[in-house]
Every structure is written in C-alpha cells, then in structure tokens.
Amino acid sequence: MISLTHILLIVLVLVVLFGPNKLPEIGRSIGKGTKNFKKALKGEEDIDITHTVKRIEDDNDESHG
Secondary structure, three states, X not given: OOOHHHHHHHHXXXXXXXXXXXXXXXXXXXXXXXXXXXXXXXXXXXXXXXXXXXXXXXXXXXXXX
C-alpha cells in the first residue's frame, strides 16, 4: 500500500525532474492514456473503422466513374 509519504516523495521527484510547468501536461497525457486503455478493455473504439473504409471506397468509386 502506498502511504502519503510515498506519494509526496514521488511528486517531489517529478517536480524536480520535469519542473512545475510540465506536470499538468504529463497528468493530461496519463489521464488520456488511462481513458483509452479502459475503452480498449471494454472493446470501444474512438474511430469507426468501417465508416472510414466505406468513405474511402466511395471516394475511389467516384474518381473512377
């Protein structure tokens, strides 16, 4: 189990390594990664691949026709 002391030590190391201005960006990246990971576990996708492929096929049909 992680205690409050461990969390404060980790935050202190992060501030020293990356600086206080970079921490919000790192937090956002971690949050987005976690969100995408959870979506992947549920089987959800951000991009509808079938819709994209259909659109490409339609564009190819129009250019050849």
